[in-house]
């Protein structure tokens with residue numbers, strides 16, 4: 605189901621489905637972000653004030669108005685992960701990707717971000733990778749994750 609089809613389904617229950625519409629639009633954007641025009645479009649289609657659409661967009665860390673890479677790595681920056689070695693994990697990702705937190709690799713494959721607790725404290729340090737929580741991060745796991753995504757990109761052509 606594409607974004608436009610989904611919108612037709614949401615007409616009767618617009619407020620409840622705003623977040624879903626934003627996620628779908630971001631997914632279909634091609635740069636993992638929501639442009640001003642797209643937010644205005646959603647606002648109009650769901651008859652929800654643009655200010656409310658912007659409020660929801662900026663509240664959720666999975667949404668962004670800034671163009672991002674194909675894969676989004678969000679490192680948990682909350683206390684339990686920090687005490688479990690999050691800073692070391694950040695350095696390992698930055699070194700492996702050649703970018704700093706908040707940046708996107710030149711090939712557009714990865715964006716590195718921070719987020720608050722993702723509910724995976726029992727396996728800290730943890731991160732969300734494309735929305736999936738991955739814990740017990742260490743150098744070998746990071747290398748394996750990045751290798752997997754690079755191989756997938758190569759196979760996709």
Ligand code: FES
Nearest residue numbers: 680685721724725
């Ligand atoms: S503090 Fe990192 S997942 Fe909860």
